[in-house]
Amino acid sequence: MNGIRVLSLTVCLLAGTACSADWAQRFAYHAVENAGQLQCQKAMADDCEGRPGYDQYQKQRRELER
Numbered sequence: 305m306n307g308i309r310v311l312s313l314t315v316c317l318l319a320g321t322a323c324s325a326d327w328a329q330r331f332a333y334h335a336v337e338n339a340g341q342l343q344c345q346k347a348m349a350d351d352c353e354g355r356p357g358y359d360q361y362q363k364q365r366r367e368l369e370r
Contacts, residue, residue: 333358360368 312335338356344352356364 308342309339312336330358333361 315332315335336359341352342356
């Protein structure tokens, strides 16, 4: 499981730093989100479904920047 986490984080960091295009940021967000979802399910937490999607996340970021 640690190998998947390291690979996901590496891909996210490379995609996030190498390109600022929306698709790269979306890909990185989903990779981290999927890793977090797997950890949440493994821990059997009750709030695994309460996380926002990429579009909602971007909307919240824009609102906070104002």
